[in-house]
Amino acid sequence: MDDDALRQEYDALCKEIHFHNYRYHVLDAPLISDAEYDQLMLRLRSLEAQHPEWVTPDSPTQRAGAVAVERFNKVRHPGPVLSLANAFDAADVRAWLERIARLDERVRQCSFVVEPKIDGLTVVLHYHNGQFVQGATRGDGEVGEDITANLRTVRALPLRIPVQADDPQPPRTLVVRGEVFIYSRDFERLNQRLQEAGERTYLNPRNTAAGSLRQLDASITAQRPLTLLTYAVVAVEGGEVPQTQWGLLRYLRALGFPVTDLAAYCADLETAIAACQKLNEQRESLPYEVDGAVIKLDDLQLAAELGFVGKDPRGAMAFKFPAREVTTVLREIGVNVGRTGVLTPYAVLEPVEVGGVVVRQATLHNFDFIAEKDIRVGDRVLLKRAGDVIPYVIGPVLDARTGAEQPFAPPQVCPACGQAVEHLEGEVAWYCVNAACPAQVLRNLEHFVSRGAMDIVGLGEKIVAQLVESGLVGDIADLYTLRKEDLLRLDGFAEKKADNLLSAIEASRERPLERLLYGLGIRGVGEVMAADLARQYGSLDALAATSEADLQQVQGVGPNTAKAIVDWFARAANRNLLEKLRTVGVWPVAQQKPQQGPQPLTGLTFVVTGTLAGFSREQVKDYIQQHGGKVTDSVSKKTDYLVAGEAAGSKLEKARSLGVRVIDEATLRKLAEGK
Ligand code: IVH
Numbered sequence: 050m051d052d053d054a055l056r057q058e059y060d061a062l063c064k065e066i067h068f069h070n071y072r073y074h075v076l077d078a079p080l081i082s083d084a085e086y087d088q089l090m091l092r093l094r095s096l097e098a099q100h101p102e103w104v105t106p107d108s109p110t111q112r113a114g115a116v117a118v119e120r121f122n123k124v125r126h127p128g129p130v131l132s133l134a135n136a137f138d139a140a141d142v143r144a145w146l147e148r149i150a151r152l153d154e155r156v157r158q159c160s161f162v163v164e165p166k167i168d169g170l171t172v173v174l175h176y177h178n179g180q181f182v183q184g185a186t187r188g189d190g191e192v193g194e195d196i197t198a199n200l201r202t203v204r205a206l207p208l209r210i211p212v213q214a215d216d217p218q219p220p221r222t223l224v225v226r227g228e229v230f231i232y233s234r235d236f237e238r239l240n241q242r243l244q245e246a247g248e249r250t251y252l253n254p255r256n257t258a259a260g261s262l263r264q265l266d267a268s269i270t271a272q273r274p275l276t277l278l279t280y281a282v283v284a285v286e287g288g289e290v291p292q293t294q295w296g297l298l299r300y301l302r303a304l305g306f307p308v309t310d311l312a313a314y315c316a317d318l319e320t321a322i323a324a325c326q327k328l329n330e331q332r333e334s335l336p337y338e339v340d341g342a343v344i345k346l347d348d349l350q351l352a353a354e355l356g357f358v359g360k361d362p363r364g365a366m367a368f369k370f371p372a373r374e375v376t377t378v379l380r381e382i383g384v385n386v387g388r389t390g391v392l393t394p395y396a397v398l399e400p401v402e403v404g405g406v407v408v409r410q411a412t413l414h415n416f417d418f419i420a421e422k423d424i425r426v427g428d429r430v431l432l433k434r435a436g437d438v439i440p441y442v443i444g445p446v447l448d449a450r451t452g453a454e455q456p457f458a459p460p461q462v463c464p465a466c467g468q469a470v471e472h473l474e475g476e477v478a479w480y481c482v483n484a485a486c487p488a489q490v491l492r493n494l495e496h497f498v499s500r501g502a503m504d505i506v507g508l509g510e511k512i513v514a515q516l517v518e519s520g521l522v523g524d525i526a527d528l529y530t531l532r533k534e535d536l537l538r539l540d541g542f543a544e545k546k547a548d549n550l551l552s553a554i555e556a557s558r559e560r561p562l563e564r565l566l567y568g569l570g571i572r573g574v575g576e577v578m579a580a581d582l583a584r585q586y587g588s589l590d591a592l593a594a595t596s597e598a599d600l601q602q603v604q605g606v607g608p609n610t611a612k613a614i615v616d617w618f619a620r621a622a623n624r625n626l627l628e629k630l631r632t633v634g635v636w637p638v639a640q641q642k643p644q645q646g647p648q649p650l651t652g653l654t655f656v657v658t659g660t661l662a663g664f665s666r667e668q669v670k671d672y673i674q675q676h677g678g679k680v681t682d683s684v685s686k687k688t689d690y691l692v693a694g695e696a697a698g699s700k701l702e703k704a705r706s707l708g709v710r711v712i713d714e715a716t717l718r719k720l721a722e723g724k
Pocket residue numbers: 131132133164165166167168169170171228280281343362365367
């Protein structure tokens with residue numbers, strides 16, 4: 050091939066790769082596989098190796114960010130890169146409109162565009178003759194820093210516009226404003242990778258995006274999952290751009306720029322306010338962090354005429370959502386003892402408002418977390434509260450360290466009972482294994498009387514604490530020997546309250562085995578598993594006599610829980626407790642006792658997959674169990690039969706590959722009836 054033909058191939062290949070980049074990173078709708086894309090890049094690299102003189106900065110190979118600089122040059126923006134004034138509620142927004150209507154009545158007839166306010170970093174992107182030639186940070190709004198090499202690595206940023214040949218030609222000079230940020234999903238993946246590599250994780254997507262953009266070595270930026278959305282034009286020469294915000298967003302999209310698809314055109318202010326509120330409601334499910342909505346006058350000419358106050362344009366407003374992340378000082382680290390003896394550290398904080406509530410305490414997850422994040426007492430920490438999630442500490446703000454912060458050492462003994470704590474191989478948690486530990490007794494009782502367990506009405510946390518502190522109750526069995534005269538000696542107890550409590554305790558004797566089993570608080574045994582265990586074993590005696598291997602045949606019981614159950618029944622203190630329960634007459638057996646009749650499925654293990662005509666999933670499980678069989682969740686060599694219904698999937702394949710017998714519903718019935 051002669052050089053002309055090669056050159057043609059090269060140019061076409063550059064365009065093709067730009068286009069596929071755009072499909073993947075801007076539209077999120079790739080047309081070719083990663084492998085095909087890699088092939089194209091490989092060919093491009095080989096052509097560039099033959100002809101290095103052809104390589105221009107906008108070649109797709111130049112996104113790798115090979116250039117490192119010593120410092121960033123300053124860039125004067127062609128027009129002011131403005132900020133936004135804030136509104137915190139609908140009244141603020143209405144007041145804004147009133148203010149600008151006093152300057153120009155026409156705004157009352159205006160329509161608006163509402164966009165998500167992306168929690169990222171503003172960037173200013175210069176295109177000359179369709180080529181990306183320079184990119185800068187916002188800086189002080191007049192002068193920013195030249196981060197062109199870093200921005201080239203952002204794959205959603207078009208290096209050439211228009212991306213598709215049949216789209217409009219852009220003006221000779223076009224300066225576009227946008228926001229660089231990281232998708233929440235990519236941020237989580239990045240942190241997961243770092244954690245697996247034993248490296249320090251990042252605090253939040255915004256800080257990570259900021260840090261990545263300010264890397265002097267662009268090859269580091271290239272490794273971060275930065276992306277971009279554009280929303281404004283800062284300057285234009287040698288051409289025209291639409292004069293409405295809605296038209297502008299469409300125009301930018303047509304040129305190949307990434308533009309949010311969450312923008313809303315609103316005919317009047319009230320519709321715009323409603324659109325902001327809708328975005329706030331959607332906030333949790335959005336793919337990136339938004340810290341508000343931006344309301345913009347659609348008429349950009351009018352917006353420009355209104356001018357600005359300080360650095361805030363009059364023609365737009367940020368409707369801020371409540372902050373979900375704030376910083377505050379970590380005063381102390383406390384340690385809670387849970388009902389299973391797990392020690393959980395928590396942060397005692399300088400009170401701070403976040404997400405609309407004042408937070409004084411937050412979870413620190415576990416001791417490994419404190420060590421990994423190097424959280425110290427006295428640190429300024431970043432705190433998050435999102436949706437219904439319990440507030441948690443994300444990590445320390447290292448730049449705020451004074452040197453006076455104190456590293457934290459996990460306790461060697463239980464803070465409630467003073468006995469040595471233990472750590473299980475392969476688990477992060479530390480445990481207090483003293484069954485008589487007062488903190489555990491208290492938590493256990495609270496759990497035992499709770500609604501999903503024995504549901505003892507009127508026995509709240511306060512009374513439980515009173516019963517334990519007075520020495521009347523040392524374990525759950527003691528509840529059933531309480532006498533009225535004992536209760537009457539407690540603060541706040543008169544005849545009626547004592548009678549009510551005693552009859553509530555009496556009523557709880559009728560609870561089925563599964564409730565008692567759940568109420569015992571065995572590690573890993575939740576309500577659903579307790580029901581499965583009760584159905585499978587029928588009594589506490591049978592469960593106490595079982596083995597780890599046998600337990601693992603029960604749906605959902607993995608090796609750790611099987612061990613926890615066997616260990617629980619092996620412990621002397623627990624055996625004494627069970628004897629006490631038996632003595633006081635709290636000893637239910639399963640309501641659905643294993644059937645007395647013939648049990649032809651005894652010793653056989655079944656897995657069920659697909660949809661059966663005559664049984665629901667629960668019914669078929671019961672049916673097999675009532676005929677003596679066991680049902681497990683996944684197919685293994687131990688499975689005797691796979692019962693396959695309609696649309697059976699991977700389990701069927703696995704059964705076939707392991708040589709497990711596959712039967713249908715009718716065959717199951719025959720087996721169960723001994724035919
Ligand atoms: S418009 C005149 N639109 O919010 C144009 N800003 O607090 C003024 N931001 O500095 C900005 N998403 O970094 C605009 N859709 C959006 C935005 C947005 C995020 C940022 C931008 C700005 C800051 C103001």
